[in-house]
Amino acid sequence: MQISGRDSNRYQTFTRRAALLAGAQGVAFVVLAGRMYYLQVLKTDQYRMLAEENRVSMRLLAPLRGNIVDRFGRILASNRQNYRAMLISEQTPDVEATLTRFSNIVEIDEYTRKRILRDISRSPRFMPVTVAEDLSWDEFAQVNINEPDLPGIVPDVGETRDYPYGEELAHILGYVAAVSEKDLASAEGDQPVLKLPGFRIGKEGIEKTYDKELRGVPGSSHVEVNAYGRVIRELSKDPGTPGSEVVLTLDxxxxxxxxxxxxxxxxxxxxxxxxxxxxxxxxxxxxxxxxxxxxxxxxxxxxxxxxxxxxxxxxxxxxxxxxxxxxxxxxxxxxxxxxxxxxxxxxxxxxxxxxxxxxxxxxxxxxxxxxxxxxxxxxxxxxxxxxxxxxxxxxxxxxxxxxxxxxxxxxxxxxxxxxxxxxxxxxxxxxxxxxxxxxxxxxxxxxxxxxxxxxxxxxxxxxxxxxxxxxxxxxxxxxxxxxxxxxxxxxxxxxxxxxxxxxxxxxxxxxxxxxxxxxxxxxxxxxxxxxxxxxxxxxxxxxxxxxxxxxxxxxxxxxxxxxxxxxxxxxxxxxxxxxxxxxxxxxxxxxxxxxxxxxxxxxxxxxxNPVRPQAGNPPRGAGRPARTG
Structure with missing residues (x-):
């Protein structure tokens, strides 16, 4: 079969176009292959690290606050277990409804309710916010039993400050309390740990004077998270360094x-x-x-x-x-x-x-x-x-x-x-x-x-x-x-x-x-x-x-x-x-x-305390010291 001159021209045009298209595809393939080689081979370490950073999250852990003791080692301020309830807002479709149901178990006054809602508005949705602390064992058990009906509520056991002598030492020891906006504004390098849920700092007395020493060094927890930041599992944990012990001269x-x-x-x-x-x-x-x-x-x-x-x-x-x-x-x-x-x-x-x-x-x-x-x-x-x-x-x-x-x-x-x-x-x-x-x-x-x-x-x-x-x-x-x-x-x-x-x-x-x-x-x-x-x-x-x-x-x-x-x-x-x-x-x-x-x-x-030199002090003997000036 003979191809006419007109058809011949059309055939030659098609062949050229096919060749150009094939060439373009070949170039694109080479570029893509080169790019894939660059990303997957040459840059493999960098992107592995980035992927790990997306998958693994490091979170600060509050250190255990140091004890305050008297001159004979009797504990004046320490830490005890704190039964509490936290709320993760992303895990509940209606925060207000959850708080209402929770208040049927543990009473929440209007002031506390406003504080919880304020804290939730200032925190990422996956971060827990403290709803109630210092629960009795019965209250804590009730929260655990009703957890399926309290979406977003997470029972938790933490640590809180304890003053066994209460009023007797109040004006000397002072107290710890939640971090305020003023505290955050005046903080220098401690802001991340100050923002931890339930974290306390010294506000008065010895607790305030030696707050940095008593506070200790924060720890960290490495957890695996999904794309939304939700924790899947804990990979490793460093509890940090507990705060220093402060010994007072009091008996x-x-x-x-x-x-x-x-x-x-x-x-x-x-x-x-x-x-x-x-x-x-x-x-x-x-x-x-x-x-x-x-x-x-x-x-x-x-x-x-x-x-x-x-x-x-x-x-x-x-x-x-x-x-x-x-x-x-x-x-x-x-x-x-x-x-x-x-x-x-x-x-x-x-x-x-x-x-x-x-x-x-x-x-x-x-x-x-x-x-x-x-x-x-x-x-x-x-x-x-x-x-x-x-x-x-x-x-x-x-x-x-x-x-x-x-x-x-x-x-x-x-x-x-x-x-x-x-x-x-x-x-x-x-x-x-x-x-x-x-x-x-x-x-x-x-x-x-x-x-x-x-x-x-x-x-x-x-x-x-x-x-x-x-x-x-x-x-x-x-x-x-x-x-x-x-x-x-x-x-x-x-x-x-x-x-x-x-x-x-x-x-x-x-x-x-x-x-x-x-x-x-x-x-x-x-x-x-x-x-x-x-x-x-x-x-x-x-x-x-x-x-x-x-x-x-x-x-x-x-x-x-x-x-x-x-x-x-x-x-x-x-x-x-x-x-x-x-x-x-x-x-x-x-x-x-x-x-x-x-x-x-x-x-x-x-x-x-009969008349004798006190332990840890240079002896002066009984009576008055010799004059030196």
Missing amino acids: MDIQRFAWDRLKGESASAVVLDIHSGDVISFVSAPAYDPNQFNMGYGTAEYKALLESPYLPLMNKGLAGMYPPGSTFKMVVGMAAVEAGIDPANRVFCPGHYSLGSHDFHCWKKGGHGAVNLHDAIKHSCDVYFYDTAKRIGIEAIADMARRFGLGETYGFEVPGEKAGLVPTPGWKRAVKGEVWHQGETVIAGIGQGYLLATPLQLAVMTARIANGGYAIEPRITRAVGGSLVPVKEPKFIGVSEDALRAVMAGMNGVSNEIGGTAYRSRIAEPGMELAGKTGTAQVRRISRAERLSGVLKNEDLEWRQRDHALFVCFAPYDAPRYAMSVVIEHGGSGSGAAAPVARDIMHEVLKR
Whole structure:
């Protein structure tokens, strides 16, 4: 068969097109094959790694928080199992309906419900969000039994902070609580772990001060996930490094005794080792339950804490500022001796002291007669110290007060420390724009007026008197992570032996001589005698009519108008080792309210801690350290 010329041209065109198409297909095949070789052979390691990253997810694990223990290793804060329920929102078609059904088993208030929904909106749908914590075993069992009817709810067992002594240590340990938006904003490199469900950080007290050390190092879990991020199985797990243990200087037995002794009062008590500054006991009452802050206080409960007149949220030992009253008289006495006034000189007390047209009254209406420094401290004669303060001036008094730790902070490890106030003419000009009056010096002589001190400062003042004039500073941390915290070598204050000896003898008279204001609160056991000073600090001005009538008594007044009761002491008198202060708000009188409490606590301290060097501290021997400056 012959092909015509026209058909021949068509055939040749088709052949050329087929050849071009085949060539194009060949080129495409070569390019595709080359690309596949490049991806599957040359780039195999890179894409294997990328595939593994898509398949395997690394997730942070919260480390176990470190324990806090007392000086003998007794656990004060630790961790316990936390039965809880989590919600994964991608696993439920209706979050609101699931929460409603869950609330039939475990009650969820409106505030918690809003918090859960807020957390869900801020988290990936596959991430669990805490719905309820600290469930009882019965509640946890009910959740497990009803799990098929609670889509998205996942029962879980985690760890939570536990404070076995509750209120007794609340103001020292503080508490942990959930991470807030403010905490996240201020965090530097810790944001990922802070976002973990149920993670807690220290908010107050030792928990806050040593939060980083107690927190530990986060661990990780390698899990296999699908394309949606859902966990299929766990491949490996590193639990991380638990937080460091923090050892405190507290003796928990003494702490419990002091707490029980002050229970029912609005008060504070501080016990110090006069050589090392170790805090043996530190009580502020009333208090709150730190376990509740960990799990979350209800609105009504928290409001009650805020509105209580007894201020349970305040650490009174650190932040409560009170006129020191007659406990300040030792400072005035030492300033007088340093100014050249002979402690044997007598001042006549008729029951009042006149300055110009104003009379300043002694607490004893008929007066004490002629008294020297020893008698004035023993009987707490106000007139002696009115006269002495006027003679030596406010600047000399203020200088001695600062040497003994008043008007300053010590860098104490528990946050919230206040400096109190030691007033001077310069302070008054700067703050109030007014001149200083001589009557203000007179009233400062008995620890009233502008003077303010915290219970911790009063304990430090007493410790510095008892240790021979060394500027010890209080500390409550003994060791962190197995490393002892070194004891600072205290510097000598620069006060004469005569001054110290005179006021210490006067304090001994207060407690151990008939007629002393705290004689009824003495410790009679040989070798345990304490030396102290009572104080009664007015919180209101007594009118002339009230004073003349002599009828109105503290117990007749509203609680807020009653005098504060104070007592400071050290023991044993012959070989001092411990100092303490007690302040009972509106307690009436130092001799009647504060001194018996101080006696009982000090007696317990001496029974449990005989005079000997404490473990871990450099021995100094009994009594006062040798002067070095």
